[in-house]
Amino acid sequence: MTTAVAAPFRFFSLQVVRTRRLGPSLARVTLAGPDLSAFRSDGLDQSLSLFLPHPGQAEPAVPVELGDGWWQGWRELPEDVRAVMRSYTLRALRRDDEGHTAEIDVDFVLHGVEPGSGIQPGPAARWAADAAPGDRVLVLGPAVADNRAIRFRPPGDTDLVVIWGDETAVPAACAVVESLPAGTRARVWLEVPHAEDVQHLDTAADAEVTWLVRDADGGGPGASLAALRAAQLSPAEHPYVWLAGESGCVKQLRRHFVGERGVDRRRVTFVGYWRRGLTEEQLREQA
Numbered sequence: 001m002t003t004a005v006a007a008p009f010r011f012f013s014l015q016v017v018r019t020r021r022l023g024p025s026l027a028r029v030t031l032a033g034p035d036l037s038a039f040r041s042d043g044l045d046q047s048l049s050l051f052l053p054h055p056g057q058a059e060p061a062v063p064v065e066l067g068d069g070w071w072q073g074w075r076e077l078p079e080d081v082r083a084v085m086r087s088y089t090l091r092a093l094r095r096d097d098e099g100h101t102a103e104i105d106v107d108f109v110l111h112g113v114e115p116g117s118g119i120q121p122g123p124a125a126r127w128a129a130d131a132a133p134g135d136r137v138l139v140l141g142p143a144v145a146d147n148r149a150i151r152f153r154p155p156g157d158t159d160l161v162v163i164w165g166d167e168t169a170v171p172a173a174c175a176v177v178e179s180l181p182a183g184t185r186a187r188v189w190l191e192v193p194h195a196e197d198v199q200h201l202d203t204a205a206d207a208e209v210t211w212l213v214r215d216a217d218g219g220g221p222g223a224s225l226a227a228l229r230a231a232q233l234s235p236a237e238h239p240y241v242w243l244a245g246e247s248g249c250v251k252q253l254r255r256h257f258v259g260e261r262g263v264d265r266r267r268v269t270f271v272g273y274w275r276r277g278l279t280e281e282q283l284r285e286q287a
């Protein structure tokens, strides 16, 4: 099987080495495999495409040739056979003694997996909930550390970093905040379903992190918008804003920063990580 696609991205054939529940809504899956030695990333909000097997399959079904034509080949496989393709974030990367990538962590939201949650579970959430050591996964990820699947790019003159993310963007936001250098001012809002989903964050930055708990705060898009509207962000001449999570919510918050606060739109990075009522395939078809 060839694994090279257009540089700087390529396919990595990996296996689950362990899993850990981080709270009621999130599970950490640690992946490893010999291929990883070629994996390079500067981290931050590095996104990856995961190819997951359907229940009952021993491995994700993908075309034998994973060169330039992989997308067409994957699309031509029957829908109920071809691997489930989903976007996730690199939460952490650990190197071996020689400096090669040895393990990566991906944190999955387990939406809809709890019985009676009233939310439709997706195949990726279900896969993560059942993941066990030895399970096989294919990852389309970076072989070059600085690559275009890293979107967090504050301009050099930034004097305040503002971050908002829901639970799907908690992995990206946490990785970003942990890597901010000392002296960086940051205001961070992270929205999660339950109090037990709140995580401890270590950072050298001067970061004020506020967790918005939907259970406790009555939550939803309204609660985040209200919290951000009420926030005093000054002094900030040159803020940089990063927003990721449910599309409708992200759009509303972007409007707040650009329209109500007058932040230059070029200084606002916003990414819809999912949209209520649509699967990732449906979202891709609309794009």
Ligand SMILES: Cc1cc2nc3c(=O)[nH]c(=O)nc-3n(C[C@H](O)[C@H](O)[C@H](O)COP(=O)(O)OP(=O)(O)OC[C@H]3O[C@@H](n4cnc5c(N)ncnc54)[C@H](O)[C@@H]3O)c2cc1C
Residues within 6 Å of the ligand: 047, 048, 086, 087, 088, 089, 090, 106, 107, 108, 109, 110, 111, 112, 119, 120, 121, 122, 123, 124, 125, 126, 167, 168, 169, 171, 172, 271, 272, 273, 274, 275, 276, 277, 278, 279, 280, 281
């Ligand atoms: C760049 C990028 C990075 C991302 N990083 C992460 C990450 O690190 N961790 C992570 O968990 N997710 C992440 N996501 C979001 C993830 O790709 C979506 O949540 C995806 O839809 C999950 O696939 P699924 O198979 O579980 O559900 P799908 O089959 O895609 O959707 C099934 C149903 O569930 C709904 N749904 C999807 N996500 C949620 C949710 N969180 N809560 C409630 N309902 C939902 C859909 O609207 C749909 O109705 C990222 C997305 C992008 C674009």
